[in-house]
Amino acid sequence: MIKTVKKAISNIVLLVLYRALRVLSQHDSRVRNEFEALPEGFTVALRINPSEGEIRMAKVNGRLKRIGKRDDYDVLITFKGIDAAFKVLTGQMGVARAYAEHRFTLKGDIGVTMGLVRMIDIAEAYLFPRIMTKRILRSVPYKEKSTLTIYRKVFIGV
Amino acid sequence: MSMYIPSYFEFVNSAKLLAGDYALENITEEMSLLGSSRPFLLSDKGLEKVGSVKTLLDIFSKSGLKVSGVFTDIPLDSSILKVNEIASLYRKANADGIIALGGGSVIDTAKGLRMLISQGGKDILKYAGAEVLPRGMNVPFTVIPTTSGTGSEATGVAVIKDEEKEVKLEFISSYLLPDVAVLDTRMLESMPPRITAITGLDALTHAIEAYSSMQRNPVSQAYAIAAMRLIIEYLPIAIKEPHNKKARLAMANAAYIAGASFSNSMVGIVHAIGHSVGAVSGVPHGEAMSILLVPSMKYNVNEAREEYSDILLYIAGDVYASTPNENRAEKAIEVLSAFVDQIRTMAPVRKTLSEAGVKKEDFQKIANRAINDGALIVNPRAADRDDVLRILSEAF
Numbered sequence: 150m151i152k153t154v155k156k157a158i159s160n161i162v163l164l165v166l167y168r169a170l171r172v173l174s175q176h177d178s179r180v181r182n183e184f185e186a187l188p189e190g191f192t193v194a195l196r197i198n199p200s201e202g203e204i205r206m207a208k209v210n211g212r213l214k215r216i217g218k219r220d221d222y223d224v225l226i227t228f229k230g231i232d233a234a235f236k237v238l239t240g241q242m243g244v245a246r247a248y249a250e251h252r253f254t255l256k257g258d259i260g261v262t263m264g265l266v267r268m269i270d271i272a273e274a275y276l277f278p279r280i281m282t283k284r285i286l287r288s289v290p291y292k293e294k295s296t297l298t299i300y301r302k303v304f305i306g307v
Numbered sequence: 308m309s310m311y312i313p314s315y316f317e318f319v320n321s322a323k324l325l326a327g328d329y330a331l332e333n334i335t336e337e338m339s340l341l342g343s344s345r346p347f348l349l350s351d352k353g354l355e356k357v358g359s360v361k362t363l364l365d366i367f368s369k370s371g372l373k374v375s376g377v378f379t380d381i382p383l384d385s386s387i388l389k390v391n392e393i394a395s396l397y398r399k400a401n402a403d404g405i406i407a408l409g410g411g412s413v414i415d416t417a418k419g420l421r422m423l424i425s426q427g428g429k430d431i432l433k434y435a436g437a438e439v440l441p442r443g444m445n446v447p448f449t450v451i452p453t454t455s456g457t458g459s460e461a462t463g464v465a466v467i468k469d470e471e472k473e474v475k476l477e478f479i480s481s482y483l484l485p486d487v488a489v490l491d492t493r494m495l496e497s498m499p500p501r502i503t504a505i506t507g508l509d510a511l512t513h514a515i516e517a518y519s520s521m522q523r524n525p526v527s528q529a530y531a532i533a534a535m536r537l538i539i540e541y542l543p544i545a546i547k548e549p550h551n552k553k554a555r556l557a558m559a560n561a562a563y564i565a566g567a568s569f570s571n572s573m574v575g576i577v578h579a580i581g582h583s584v585g586a587v588s589g590v591p592h593g594e595a596m597s598i599l600l601v602p603s604m605k606y607n608v609n610e611a612r613e614e615y616s617d618i619l620l621y622i623a624g625d626v627y628a629s630t631p632n633e634n635r636a637e638k639a640i641e642v643l644s645a646f647v648d649q650i651r652t653m654a655p656v657r658k659t660l661s662e663a664g665v666k667k668e669d670f671q672k673i674a675n676r677a678i679n680d681g682a683l684i685v686n687p688r689a690a691d692r693d694d695v696l697r698i699l700s701e702a703f
């Protein structure tokens with residue numbers, strides 16, 4: 150696949166992932182618990198090097214919001230390149246495998262990041278078909294809400 | 308048993324190893340080649356008391372090495388305040404390199420000091436995480452371990468406490484590896500049997516978890532195999548005969564090799580829970596490993612079946628040959644369980660979490676910590692709070 154296509158898709162998925170996390174941090178009890186454990190003002194960015202894409206978010210007034218560029222984030226996950234990022238973002242590679250393969254660097258508290266990874270795992274269970282998540286996650290989290298409900302909220306917003 | 312080839316892996320073990328007779332005498336030459344003639348020595352009060360610091364300084368002066376300063380007031384947990392304090396002494400002494408003599412606490416503190424000096428004294432907390440620390444300036448760094456367990460002399464990992472935020476931050480970077488690791492039995496003989504036992508079982512746990520982790524690769528597995536073989540053969544001897552140089556050196560080698568292995572393929576759930584049991588209930592690290600190893604392996608057995616079967620071959624070749632393939636993983640756990648029991652008959656190592664002082668009412672706290680431990684990320688089987696609680700109950 151050509152790089153520009155990978156880049157375009159990866160950026161769409163980054164956005165979808167953010168929206169899924171925002172929805173799930175209200176509608177899925179496990180994601181909500183993880184989210185509530187984060188301090189107010191907590192910032193996290195997912196970046197794809199070299200400048201292939203980035204999504205930045207923060208906990209603002211108890212809700213997940215997108216934020217503008219900052220000098221520093223509490224947690225910054227940077228994929229070293231678009232190819233592995235694309236695999237992770239399209240459900241072909243789990244976060245644990247990506248970590249094992251050194252596909253990204255992580256700046257910040259590793260303990261806090263473990264909670265973020267659990268949130269992303271749950272989001273993937275909703276976003277990707279089980280046939281894919283079964284392959285990339287060591288155990289697939291169950292879905293508290295129907296996929297359709299979550300899809301509707303993520304993509305349509307109601 | 309076919310060997311596992313990951314689709315991609317990395318491996319780094321850049322520390323030069325000096326292991327065996329007159330290793331300490333060769334430090335002068337190594338530091339000089341690295342550009343250090345005025346190294347700063349870090350150690351701890353205990354080692355000062357038993358005379359290890361003096362022995363080392365005597366060897367240094369005979370081999371023409373002058374240290375520019377000695378610091379031994381090292382806390383159990385290395386912290387950013389302590390690192391800053393030592394850094395100002397380091398600068399005042401006009402030092403040009405670091406030598407660490409000690410166990411995990413001294414080595415972690417030395418890694419923090421090296422990080423700070425090599426980054427020009429800037430805030431090092433921003434390098435917390437994985438693979439974000441740049442190399443920085445050359446600060447020659449030699450580590451002499453005084454226990455045979457943590458393997459910290461061969462790992463690119465350091466844990467440093469941030470007092471302000473009251474968190475322990477983990478740093479993972481190949482630039483945390485020392486330039487030289489020195490294994491010399493003269494610095495190891497003072498270890499009492501209990502410390503020999505629990506640090507040795509820590510090293511064994513490193514080898515087993517590294518061999519079976521999601522991040523395993525042919526190089527890290529080769530290291531893990533060597534470590535397991537050495538430990539199974541020599542740990543009982545090192546406990547029984549504290550002055551047996553061959554056994555002491557074998558265990559020092561094993562701890563180093565296991566350290567290099569897990570630095571490249573990580574540890575797993577034994578460590579995730581063990582760190583938490585240590586932090587919440589104060590169980591010494593190696594003892595926590597010895598208690599949690601078997602219940603954790605039982606938890607992992609289906610996901611790590613092939614790796615555990617291999618392990619049986621390396622720790623008990625005759626048993627491997629006489630055990631049908633489908634039973635080998637369970638048999639490996641049995642053999643390891645018997646080995647840990649054997650060690651317990653030779654040195655005071657507690658058998659259960661309750662004996663080690665863990666309280667049932669702390670289980671939730673321990674489990675909440677364990678699931679946030681980075682060691683869990685590449686454990687062969689995923690684990691949530693309830694899984695950790697079940698393992699804790701079994702080990703209680």
Ligand SMILES: [Fe+2]
Nearest residue numbers: 457509513578
């Ligand atoms: Fe350990």
